[in-house]
Amino acid sequence: MSAGFSRSIHAIATDGHRGSIAGVAIGALLLAGWLAWFFLARVGRYESSVSARLEVGQAAHRVEAPLGGRVAAVHLELGAEVAAGDVLIELDVEPIRRDIDERRARLEAIARQMGPLRDEIAARARALRAGAEAARAHVDEAKARLREAEAGARFQELEAERAVRLRKDGLVSEAEAARLAAEAQSRRSASEALERAAARIGVERRTSQSEQQAELARLDREAASLEGERLVLEAAIQGLLAEIERRRIRSPIAGRVGDIALLRVGSFVSEGDVVAAVVPPGELRAIAEFPPSSIGRIRPGQEGRVRLDAFPWTEYGTLSATVERVATEAKEGRIRVELGVRPDPASPIPMQHGLPGSVVIEVERVSPATLVLRAAGQIVQVGGGAGG
Template identity: 45%
Template sequence: MKTNLRAGSQSATTFTRFMRSLGADRARRSLIGILLALLFLGAWVAWLFLARVTVYEVTESARIEAEGAGYTVESAVAGRVVSTQLKLGREVKAGDALAELDTDEQRMKLEEERTRLRSIGPQIDAIAGEVAAEERALENARRASVVALEEARSRVGEAEVAAQFAAEEARRLGELFAQGYVAELVILKARSDAKGRRAAVESLKLNASRMERDQQTVESERRVRIEKLLRERRELEAARASSASAVERLQGEIERRTIRSPVSGQLGEVTTSKEGAVVGAGDKLGTVVPAAGGLRIIAEFPASALGRVREGQGARMRLTSFPWTQYGSLAARVTRVAGELRDGKIRVELAVEMPEGSPLTIQHGLPGSIEVEVERVAPATLLLRAVKILTRPSASSDANRGGDG
């Protein structure tokens, strides 16, 4: 009996000790769990405020271009392509003919204007000869008229002297007739002779006046003919200038129908390469990539990137043609940022940083996406920004409700 009691007492003691040990283990485990939780929370808070996360500005609108950009080959006028040397990858020099448009109509008009221009010159020379002949004839007639007029005036003077002498003779005979020294027939004859000589004087004066008027009439008629010839010459000279201008214009139009390379380089894009194709004024036929210079990246970012994307920032480009998981991305650096928006976009230029041994092969025109590293901030900052963005609509709706109230 005593043995059973002792065994039961020992079992109770062992159970009590076990329960105490189990409680102590639980307390230690709880303490360790709390300490681990506090440690994890502290580490998370430290990471939240002390760590740095890279923030990127991303755009899908990016492409690789040659330095100075590719030069567009476009048609200055509308027409039909009759000859073309537009072949992708062809090396060209500045001024090389790349395509020709139909010029039959312009060449026909050009030949007509040249024929008209050649015919006008002899006409102008002929009129110039006529003008010179008329001017010489006018000068000769003027000199002859002056001589004839002087001669007529001399005859008037001579007749005037004779008339005065006859009048004086008639007066003197009249005195003698009054004294009875001469017969009446003599005085009558003297007076008749004086009247005749006076009439001759008047006739000569009228003749001289008529000669002067005739001279003026002849000179006026010749001047009218000369002025008419000069007017015809001016009209022909104007027609010659117009034809010369038309010739230059048609030559320029024919030249514009020969589409030439703006720079030396390589044809990196061809949009029209078939003879017989009809193009309009300003239509793009291709692009010439300059021979000299490296490559750059041109990207367009949304308006929100203005002020965030700055020169010197690092970036990476993922080319559409090369999966980035296989080929990786292309390192770049921002070199220029536009100062104003255009069509709601901001233009950014980046320099390519091509590492040696890269599997990527880049060339003008390759598209892709760009990630620009704009800042490094704590995760807490990003969290606060996200909260601010999420609470902004509710704040505005509360304001609207307050306004309604």
């Protein structure tokens, strides 16, 4: 009985000794593993942004109203694709159109006047040329008759002078001499009458031509006045059409409508009001703002993740990004960092300009021992500062 009890006690002691050795061995292995992890493992250290948003490489173009007016039509739809020159908003132009209609009606009236007036000017010009030619012919005829009468009168005067000489010699009777003298006087009177008639014809011709030319000049002035009025009206219409065009607010570039103002037909806009923003096509990038303490830690080439507020990362995941540019100075207490975004075709997240979110950048990979030592150093520094 006592021998069996002794063996039992010895067995229990032996098993306990073996268990303690196994426990020490396991503890040593765990400690060695932990120390290896503590000194050799690498864990990421991250910087988180204060704010971030997705933007295209080029800045969005703001569309401003060039002048104020009442909205007549709205062709805006958020997210719609537009081409450069597409009409986005039309302002009321009815008063301008009425003015254009009135001026065009006056142009039509001028056109109706100008046709007959030009015909009359052409007819009077032809009549003036024909009258001038007829008057010249009439004058030439009168001059010819005058020359003929002058020759006859001169001949008759010579005959009368010869009859006077013959009368003195008694070769011609007194009655014959008197007859020849009377006929010479008659021929001279007729020649003088023809001369006066020719002069009168010349005066009448010049007077008639002057009157016709004056009337033709008056018609030309009237036509010139109507033509000048026509040009003024056409220039005014072109100016009014330009005003209508100014009241068509067009997209300055091709792209996508990223923002629109709350506008309805009948509402009013003022000059310079921003009515929309058009985002040009291009690669998206993330624009993030970090606290000033990030200077020197964030560098180009570092990897990061973009989390969008509207798409929880636990459900939709994140977007991969790479730091491209880092500001060297803080502005309004923030450091601007630009990251290139690598979209995942399989991701359900829509890649749209303006989506807000946050960015996390892995700035370094260090061992846990380094992190503990840094934390201890900060604690000592804070403690030393408090003690001083």
